[in-house]
Amino acid sequence: MKLRIEVLFMVAAVGALAVFPAPASCADTIKVASTSEPPLTTADGTGYFDRVYFELFRRMGLTPIRRKTGAERSMINLNTGIDDVTTPRVKGLSRVYPNIIQVPEKVIDIDFVAFTAGLEFAATDWSSLRPYNVGIITGWKILEINVTETRSLVKVDDARQLFLLLAKGRADTVIYEKWQGLSMARQLGISNIKVLGPPLATRAMYPYVHAGRQNLVADMAATLKTMKADGTFKQILGRTLEPLTAGE
Numbered sequence: 001m002k003l004r005i006e007v008l009f010m011v012a013a014v015g016a017l018a019v020f021p022a023p024a025s026c027a028d029t030i031k032v033a034s035t036s037e038p039p040l041t042t043a044d045g046t047g048y049f050d051r052v053y054f055e056l057f058r059r060m061g062l063t064p065i066r067r068k069t070g071a072e073r074s075m076i077n078l079n080t081g082i083d084d085v086t087t088p089r090v091k092g093l094s095r096v097y098p099n100i101i102q103v104p105e106k107v108i109d110i111d112f113v114a115f116t117a118g119l120e121f122a123a124t125d126w127s128s129l130r131p132y133n134v135g136i137i138t139g140w141k142i143l144e145i146n147v148t149e150t151r152s153l154v155k156v157d158d159a160r161q162l163f164l165l166l167a168k169g170r171a172d173t174v175i176y177e178k179w180q181g182l183s184m185a186r187q188l189g190i191s192n193i194k195v196l197g198p199p200l201a202t203r204a205m206y207p208y209v210h211a212g213r214q215n216l217v218a219d220m221a222a223t224l225k226t227m228k229a230d231g232t233f234k235q236i237l238g239r240t241l242e243p244l245t246a247g248e
Contacts, residue, residue: 033074033083034066039183039240048240049087059223084213088205101214103207105221111178111199117166123196135171159184182244
């Protein structure tokens, strides 16, 4: 049975941004489909996306309620109107799901990188992975398409399994999103983790809304731009993601 979690993003403000009273009516809430892992979203609502969305919707007079779901399920829920908004995803998904609208202002650029447990090599492009034993997560299409002809390829179900391949010496390198990978390596105590550069791919990530809430799109885009200009994004980045690179 799939676990479904709903939690007010209000907790993201604790020790970070000012706490404001929640709007009184259900019309003032917005349901957010969340699929990312720490440090982008966290159980206590203090991840990067959590804080960005809390402040975004606070400025718009809305209280976001997170619904934790799988990646595919989140898009189905958004397309059918069960949820109102998703945490950021790659562009172009409106071509697949006709009832969703991409907000034309990105929240972050996501880097797909090669991680190793001490091993160093020039990971300059996808072909540079071919001499190595590589691990990826099943279903990540960008990786399944591009990581080919390697010495060996192991596919696993989640990030924990992926980084255990490194910890147990079953893979020379694993390919994953940078911030979530650093967080998982820290959780598992992999002290010699290395992020090889440059990124194998970089993708901009955008919010999506259900067509029934399209009246929010322009305001969301404008508010995100304002948050970038007034330093809010930089502040949140410093509290959530940058600590993971300390000592690099």
